[in-house]
Amino acid sequence: MTTALAPEPLLAVSDLSVSFGGVQALAEVSFSLQRDEILGIIGPNGAGKTTLFNVVSGLVKDYRGSVAMGGVDLRGKSPQRIVGLGLRRTFQNVRLFKSLSVIDTVLAGQHLTIRESVFDSAFRTPRYHRQESIAVQRAQQVLAFVGLGHVAPGDMATSLPYGGQRRLEIARALAGYPKVLMLDEPAAGMNATESRSLGTMIRRIAATGIGVLLVEHDMRVIMSVCDRIVVLNFGRMIAQGTPEEIRSDPAVVRAYLGDEVGA
Amino acid sequence: MKALARLRAVRRPEASSQARRAVRVAVVLGAVAFASAPYWLGGTYFPDIWIDMGLWGIIGVGLNVVIGFAGLLDLGYMAFYAIGGYVFANAALYHGFNLWETLPIGAVVALVSSAIIGFPTLRVRGDYLAIMTLGFGGIVYFAAENLTALTGGVNGLYGWKTPSLLGHPFVTPLDFYPFVLALLVVAALVTMHLRTSRIGRAWACIKDDEIAAAASGIPIVRYKLYAYMLGSVWAGLAGALFAAKEALISPESFTFDASFFAVAIVVLGGMGSISGVIIGGIFYVVIAEWLSAYTGTLGGVIFAALLLLMVLLRPQGLIPYRPTFNRRRLLRYGLPEPPVVADDYRLGP
Known part of the structure; x- marks a missing residue:
């Protein structure tokens, strides 16, 4: 998927940096998302996952680097325009119309x-x-x-x-009819059975040709569903790879365990 | 026992649909009887009251689009009623237009002026929007008082040729009544149609959650503007009819009180509910106007007290709007046998 001959990615993020005041929320993050691929984004709280979602969906406009969807640069585009280009999302705290x-x-x-x-x-x-x-x-x-x-x-x-x-x-x-679907912690608050069937559904969504960007804390869902995983920590991308690679990556283990010990 | 249970299960939907049909027939007959009352009551007094009810009903239906559908608090709605009235008066007085030629002009002027006012104001939210529309209502009122060349100032405009249709002059209130009624029916039907369509769903989304609406690709400001325009146009039309019926138009019909009562009618009747706001209009006329003819200012006090009670005890209004997806719509538009389980790896048409 990541070879030079790969088709144009659905979503390409390159050298993305965002800072709020003096805080570096994201620093030089690069990744791409292909058709029918599920890309997991994980990281401890405050790692920059939400900021990343907000940049892609057009809510945060002040950033360096570039974000492109299907070859179209998203810089300066309104959230509605980006939706029109084929990006849809769900929300961490469910937002349905009452x-x-x-x-x-x-x-x-x-x-x-x-x-x-x-x-x-x-x-x-x-x-x-x-x-x-x-x-x-x-x-x-x-x-x-x-x-x-x-x-x-x-x-x-x-x-x-x-x-x-x-x-x-x-x-x-x-x-x-999205091209890219961003799911923000879809398994939050679900029990094991529910999150397993949710994982199956996400696989089926990707199988229809949609690229899925998945932010999730539930590691069982992430590890069983994702094709590739991007790990963020303090706004930096510390690892990228298949679930097996991520599981054994020393930097990832340090980030997660270090968090625990530090807290 | 089992057979009985099965019988009941079969009969229940039948019975309930029959009961529902009986209620529907009773409601329609009641509405027809009520709407035709001026004809069998006769005179000019009752037709006048019924015209008032109809005009307030149209105002309620129009403002319901703004408040009930899109969730925008508009405290200057009667400005468009005034605009419609003055457009008619000017066209009739100085250009010899008939009422029927003026109605579309009044509608267009209301649409254009609401677009001009709405474009900058609808970018602000909540309380600020209420304040800005309140200011707009005030501006139109003072313009009506002071732009003497266009409005005749405090004395207003009057003295145009009696409107007529096919050689029949419109003199008594009973002559105007069918047109008020027709406009009310058209306004109710059109707004009902808008509610169950793409634009109505977009309004509901914006009212409930702007962030989620934007995430579905709905342009917030543009759809607020549509709500403001498609609500105001009915006030413009009603204002023209009102001026024609009164044969006089003056600023006193468009004070802040009038805009307040328009909001009160929508709240009293039930935000979002079309039948509710029409009944709200009837209630308003009966209590605040008819009653005050006998009790003086007490009518207004009773109306205010009723409104307070309403907000406290039944905030959803007299006839609350219950949004559901009609079963008939589903049978008409849906698949004959909707899928229950996922058809793997396919996502429909």
């Missing part, structure tokens, strides 16, 4: 792909009906894909159990 039903949540995720104008909506033109039909059917399939096919589509999004809400957030992101 006044939307399960299926409406997934329809909202298709905002950029539903082609109906205000006129179509107001006067229910044939195009409105066609577009709604396409969108609702897609929503039903995406819901089944994330394992929510049995849920009543009219139920409120926030009435789902916690694990269901996490899955629904992923469904909302998937519905918008």
